[in-house]
Amino acid sequence: MTGAAMSLTAAASGFVVFLLSVSVVQAQDGWGVTYTATDICAIKGSTVNISCTYTYPSNVRVQETFWFTKGTNRGPVDLKTQSEYSGRVQHQWEDKTCTLTIRDLRETDSAQYKFRFITNQQSGRYTGSPGVTLTVTSSSEDPGLQVQVIKPSPVLYPSWAELTCHSCFLPGRPSYIWYKNGLKIKETPTLDQYFDSPDSYSCAVKGHEGFPSPSVCVKGQSCNRVTYTDRSICAVKGSSVDISCTYNSHDKDIQSKFWFRRQHNWRTRSQPVDLSEDSQFAGRVQVLDPETGRSTLRITDLRETDSAQYHFTFKTPGFEWRSSLPGTTLTVTALQVQVTRIRRVHQSSTEAELKCHSSCSPAGHPSLVWFNNGQEVGQGPNPYRGLIYDGDNIYCAFKGHEKYHSASVYPPKLLSVSVSPSAEIVEGSSVTLTCSSDANPAAKYTWYKKNGNPSLQPASKQFNFSSIQSSDSGEYYCTAENDLGGRTSGSIFINVTYPPKLLSVSVSPSAEIVEGSSLTLTCSSDANPAANFTWYKENQTLIHGPEGTYQFTSISSEDRGTYYCRSENQLGQSNSSSVSIDVQYGPKLLSVSVSPSAEIVEGSPVTLTCSSDANPAANYTWYKENQTLLHGPEGTYQFSSIRSEDSGTYYCRSENQYGQINSEPLLVNVQYGPKLLSVSVSPSAEIVEGSSVTLTCSSDANPAANYTWYKENEESPKASGQIFTITDIRPEHRGKYYCEAQNTRGRHNTTSHLTVVADPLKLPVALTVPAVFLAFMLLPAWLWIRRRRSLDQQCEAEGGPDNSAQVDQLHYASVQFTRNQEDHIYANVSPAQHQADKQEGVIYSTVLSRAGSDPRTRRPAAVEDPSSLYSSVNKRC
Known part of the structure; x- marks a missing residue:
């Protein structure tokens, strides 16, 4: 029979993940129970529906139906009667169908659920087995794993077993990581080997190591293991919390045991610190051992810095539990009040909707209590709605934890204004107006000038005049507003005196400035009384006096730079904008160099470099014994592979429109x-x-x-x-x-x-x-x-023909x-x-x-x- 998807309803606090599973039918002589699914996965905080159909003979009448997870000596116990399910369980049956609804799921709800019906016959009681396995996880990433132990031949090979990692809703073939006694050992789909009695095993899906399966014993039930009661706990700042676990030691002689925070790596030599000896928890930690094999860590006066992962460890003469598996994660939250809706009713009152918010929900979901100026004004669920007036202070707390309430929210109060500097304000100086108040949420500010602009700078606590002017004199005030109300300040008056202004500078002549020519800088301003002037070059004082001119009779290249002047009287001062003086001149400081500077070998690359100081930039010409080699803006001449014929005397020429200069000879050998x-x-x-x-x-x-x-x-x-x-x-x-x-x-x-x-x-x-x-x-x-x-010689002497070549030799x-x-x-x-x-x-x-x-x-x-x-x-x- 093909299974169908279970109907799952998501609660406000979470999303539900579920599994399509094969349904199970049990029927004997007309008696039977069919579960729609045998495995269901759901997320903590959500709602789940577990359904089935049942059959019975036509001559039988059903008198009672219920769901259960465990029984007593008297038989199965109805879930509706169990305190841990109080207010969270609903059972519906109609026309031989049955549905169990569980709301606000907890990890402790993970169990096997069975349906049972009782008829009017003495032996007419029937239970559908094996039931439906529900796995509640803390997040959608939690695969809800279980280790399954298979012993192929328990008689012949009692120590041989095959371990598989089972999940109720993981698709495909995920990779699994295996742990032995809490420590990672290998990555493999299954473990098929001999096992020892002291060892426990756990598995996790690769990529989801934070959600491992519970540890199991392969041989017997006395292996070494630690099981935490809660995977995560949320607690309110200032309250107390109990973190519990069960543990078992194969060697009963336990020498030491303690709780610690995950701050150390087991792979390093550093050892975990016993929280009882940690100075951060001095006077706030207590370890309770209510029974053998169970330990509880109690932390009081919780702080937000206590948020961490907590682990338990024990040590015997031959074994020490060292877990790389996650322990119990504690989150300490502080309550905050959020304004979710507002409506201004009157200048002094606002209708608002407030919500009490925390980063997590504490166990048990305690009720909220609202306070205004220390007086309780309401209880119940979020949000709080009502009118808020000037002077109100509203905060919230969990019932039973009123001592650790949230911070108060209130409209702006204690509004004040100030001006800086508080002494005489001189035109051109920097002035800051500040508006401040006490408000939560923080207020937004707007500055106003009477008989002037209605709004100078909205939503700003300070208003700045970078260079205040005489026209800025006047009366100013501000308003402060948040979501709960607003307030207007008193006025403050600003009187700006009359220092120099309209400052200007000029350069004469304004054309190109050539070295050796004359130049005049002029500074002028409007001031009363008359101002004195000071000329500066890069903050170096050049001249000071009533005249605003500075002259160069023969300007040089060293006079290049940025100049400005200052005009000042007893009421204030003002600096001009900067002027840049660019002096143009012919080349000078000409230098030449050869690279490499050591011996020059035939066939090697050689570079001749010529440089000079010139404005505008010079062009360069290289010569060898007056033979032109290169001309252009670059001052380098390169031999990619120098030859012996290149030996000789070289020099370069640097020139621009203002002159030229030749370098000293450079011998290239x-x-x-x-x-x-x-x-x-x-x-x-x-x-x-x-x-x-x-x-x-x-x-x-x-x-x-x-x-x-x-x-x-x-x-x-x-x-x-x-x-x-x-x-x-x-x-x-x-x-x-x-x-x-x-x-x-x-x-x-x-x-x-x-x-x-x-x-x-x-x-x-x-x-x-x-x-x-x-x-x-x-x-x-x-x-x-x-x-x-x-005879021949005689003939020759007598003038005869030249027969010397014919003489016998x-x-x-x-x-x-x-x-x-x-x-x-x-x-x-x-x-x-x-x-x-x-x-x-x-x-x-x-x-x-x-x-x-x-x-x-x-x-x-x-x-x-x-x-x-x-x-x-x-x-x-």
Whole structure:
């Protein structure tokens, strides 16, 4: 059978939440009770209707019906007879339908309700079971949770159980948080595990941890737990309150127990403070233990600062109850009277409706009592209606707590007016009129001037003249009004004397002010007696006297600023408005800077900055050796990646329409590593054994480079310095030489190849004999050539054609040392080639120059540098 929604009526104090539930039918042989819903949730303070239908045989007559929650030895007890439901329960039945209505629901009303009917037959009594479970929560956020314990196999596994968190109206699948002995342990839908007898468990919906379920014991009923009688209590300021709980300890040996306020975090090392020892509650706290397992905290003379959450804890030799679950929340309220409706009847009386208000309703909803000037004027529900006259003081209180009544409300009284300053009031000064009264609610004020404006400044306690004028002289009064009445003050007279006024200043000339020109400031006012004048520059006194002028014969840029003057006589003084003097001038205080200010390295960004003092702002031009680089309002010139060519002298020019000025020169010195490395050989003629040779290394570098010479296949350097000289050339001097140039910004090297030619006069003996023989054999030919050359020279001297290029030439053999170091005795003897172009026979000794080779690398270069240098070496006879 499909269930229907229960009919729930919301009370004035709250909103009801209810659950659609499956109805339950019980019937036996025509006897039965059907409940419309088995679970109902409602909010504290609201009204709930619990309904059912019932059946019985047709030959039976019903004599009595009622609802109950508990029974006695004599059977179930009708709710209408129980004191806790007095005045709140109504039972209706008609045509086999039954409805139980409970108003002003309390959390203690949470229970299981059953319907019972009694017939005229001796055994004709019937109760509908299991009934309807009602859960009353303190707010719409309270899910009304219960922990359900399921033991799948209590015989085989008595300590194993499954705990589920049950709610009567939570939709969907909420997340649950579980607590063990009051402390949070995990977040899970259910707990399925072994349980110990001392432990209690509770659950809460995530996001609604302030509304946990009651703690339950899984094994037995003697587990450790604390259950608070009330989740929240509201009490009136000055009254007393009892906060109660029941507790149980698995270990009966309780060493200590006390109440405390939630001001400490259990996770920290700080311990809760026993309220009996808290100085804030000295003489106001009492702990009552009416019976074992129950404790009551009584607080008297309640204060609004007592509003807090209160907890109970106990300690045994092996256990201490530490709860992160909520305890009992106490709210201490002070009554207030609110004016909800007014109607002015007469100037001295007002018809009003008053409501006695508090932030919460105390338990029991005591009746209200109204008082006027200390005399009781009425009892009963809100609001209070009546006429209120001047002099009335009305307040309210809860019956039985008249000592702690609300603050009084009353119309304005003790109205007074004052003026400040109370001495002579001088025109132009600041004056304040004040109207004050005693009123609750606070009064609103309106100022009036007789024979003038009807209203100067409504709803204001004070009226201010920031600069009062002679025309403001006159008679003033005020009125004070609140919702309960009004009152008019007496008059106060203001007489304003005649100090200087109509103060004005002027500047001559009024056009642009240029540095070095003359300028006059003039101050004038209307005053009687005549005023003296004082000129100021930013509160610095410049001149004082009867004349109101201040002159600059040659104004300077330092004279820029704000000026004003003061006119004063014995009746008062007045300050003028400010005038701004802006002096225009050409550029000065020119300065230049370079960033970075340290060494400037090629490739780095560099910024040149030029600044000056000028009005109007100057334009700047940067120059390098009189070459214009940049012109514009910005005084910076930037190198994104400076080069060595950018080294030089720079300066800037600052100019506006009033002049120009050049800066001091700024030297930019760009540092860079060695480059353009080259080697020269001297003499450049043939290098003959026994002679000397000078190698010179040069490069472009800043700072200047240091030079080091190396020979191939040798570890240590041969020499340092730009020039390397070898005297007494020997065969072992031949080979590759490296020149390395280095400074703080880098290094670079180049390679030179040196070839040494042997002196024929020093040829070895093995070579001498064949050479002499060969020379002897060639002597006739040589003589012939010699003779032929002589004839040619004669022909040339006689004016014949220039046949010098055709003269037969003597070719010398080129004698060179081989590269093989072991072959010291032999030399390669080869005839000189006859040049096709008929030039003079020359043997070349090659000096190779290779840039970039590492002087410490012993491997010869695979390919010769196309920039190789050649030294012409003439063969000696």
